[in-house]
Amino acid sequence: MAAMPAAVALASACRRPPYRGSEFSVPWRSAVGLYPAANYDVDLGDVISRGLEDLGVASQLRGRRVFLKPNMIEYEANTAINTNAAVVVGAVTAFLKAGAREVVVGEGPGHRRDIEYLLVSTGLYDHLREHRVRFVDLNHDEVRRVPLRSHFTRLGEMALPVELLKSDFVVSMPKLKTHHWAGITASMKNFFGVVPGAVYGWPKNILHMKGIDASILDLNATVRPQFTIVDAVTAMEGDGPIMGKPRHLGLLAMSSDLAAADATCSRLIGINPDEIPYLAGAGEYLGNIRESRIQVRGERPERYRTVFERTVPSVIGHA
Numbered sequence: 230m231a232a233m234p235a236a237v238a239l240a241s242a243c244r245r246p247p248y249r250g251s252e253f254s255v256p257w258r259s260a261v262g263l264y265p266a267a268n269y270d271v272d273l274g275d276v277i278s279r280g281l282e283d284l285g286v287a288s289q290l291r292g293r294r295v296f297l298k299p300n301m302i303e304y305e306a307n308t309a310i311n312t313n314a315a316v317v318v319g320a321v322t323a324f325l326k327a328g329a330r331e332v333v334v335g336e337g338p339g340h341r342r343d344i345e346y347l348l349v350s351t352g353l354y355d356h357l358r359e360h361r362v363r364f365v366d367l368n369h370d371e372v373r374r375v376p377l378r379s380h381f382t383r384l385g386e387m388a389l390p391v392e393l394l395k396s397d398f399v400v401s402m403p404k405l406k407t408h409h410w411a412g413i414t415a416s417m418k419n420f421f422g423v424v425p426g427a428v429y430g431w432p433k434n435i436l437h438m439k440g441i442d443a444s445i446l447d448l449n450a451t452v453r454p455q456f457t458i459v460d461a462v463t464a465m466e467g468d469g470p471i472m473g474k475p476r477h478l479g480l481l482a483m484s485s486d487l488a489a490a491d492a493t494c495s496r497l498i499g500i501n502p503d504e505i506p507y508l509a510g511a512g513e514y515l516g517n518i519r520e521s522r523i524q525v526r527g528e529r530p531e532r533y534r535t536v537f538e539r540t541v542p543s544v545i546g547h548a
Contacts, residue, residue: 248379248450248514259486259517260284261493262527266462266481273319273481274326277458280483281327283526286456289398291328296396297321298454300403300419301336302471304350309465309475311351312404316460316481318356320402335392337367337422339432340471344368365392368426379450381443381510384435387451388428399454401487405461405478405494406469407539411441412505413495414470416457416487420448442507449487449515457490458483464498466537478533488516489523496520499536 262280266273281287297320299312317334324332334357341347344366348354357364370390377384393399403419411418421433421444429435436444459482467473478497484490488511492502502508502518512518 246513247381247383250514252378253450253514255514255516256486258522258524259484259489260524260526261482261484261486261489263493263525263530263533264481264483264527265479267479269313269315269462273315274322276481277319277323277483278326280458280481280527281323284483284485286485287327290324292330293397294395295324295329295332295398295400296393297324297332297334297400297402298393298419298422299334299336299353300414300422301338301347301351301353302340303338304341304347307475309404309406309463309473310471311347312402312460313462314351314353314356316458316462317353317402318360320400320458321357321360321362329398333363333365333392333396335365335367335370335390337390337424337426339421339426342368342426342431365390367393367423370425372425372428375451377447377451378453379447379514381446382439384439384447387447388425389423389452390425393423393452398456399452401454401457403457403459404465405459405482405498406465407467407473407498407537408469409540411445411507412539413491413498413500413508415459415491415494416454417445417449417491417507417511420445420452420454423448423452442510445507446510446515449511454487456483456485457487459490459494461494461497464537466498466539468540474538476537478535480528480533486516488512488518492518493523493525493530497530497533497535499534500539
């Protein structure tokens with residue numbers, strides 16, 4: 230018997246889609262930019278500024294409060310676990326140059342609870358202090374309960390950080406990695422870090438109990454991030470998101486459609502996005518994952534295509 234399509238399997242318990250279609254609009258075509266960055270010493274602010282202009286985002290930023298959400302889990306020297314600090318500070322300079330009123334950086338790690346240790350060890354603390362940019366610990370920020378806009382988890386609402394909710398323009402800044410349960414972790418999976426550990430425990434227990442794929446979909450449907458900058462200068466392959474090996478790709482991927490960005494990144498590293506349950510689900514209502522509906526700008530994908538080692542989960546969508 231043929232395997233059930235991932236998107237169908239994810240919603241198989243629901244006779245109707247667990248969201249109101251009228252609340253979501255997927256564009257006919259989504260642009261994803263692939264921009265070369267040979268290493269972290271190049272002017273990443275310039276690379277990101279180019280992407281903002283190329284993708285038509287720069288003109289939307291004047292006077293807005295921008296929230297940057299990097300991926301910070303744990304620190305180990307000579308690894309590719311976290312979004313590199315140089316990419317974060319490059320984004321800070323690019324968004325301020327584009328006229329943002331304020332740029333705030335925030336994360337709520339699900340593994341390492343000591344955020345000060347992570348900030349100092351990764352070098353991000355010194356960069357943010359130099360640019361006078363605030364950092365918010367999302368695990369311990371004040372929260373407001375908000376209704377979820379889709380219901381794959383069957384939760385009605387979730388407590389989310391106030392600093393995130395009051396922002397005008399939310400940017401996902403993940404590290405591209407293979408993931409031993411989710412298959413791939415990039416722009417959409419990155420939003421596990423906005424769920425406050427002080428409310429839901431570590432490692433964000435409610436998300437694992439309700440299902441990783443379902444939680445990714447509900448969080449992205451509710452937060453509705455406007456942009457992503459994927460750190461694929463040095464990515465991670467193998468047993469991600471922590472125990473994998475660094476793998477150089479040499480690019481930043483950007484898009485206003487997070488599903489399209491993640492589907493493109495998935496193809497670059499040899500993974501069919503249709504095999505990733507949350508990406509298949511996202512393609513139904515959050516964004517474009519079909520290659521024919523994605524316009525790649527910047528560099529041609531063929532320049533970067535490769536095959537990453539990965540640990541395939543024994544049960545797809547394992548929570």
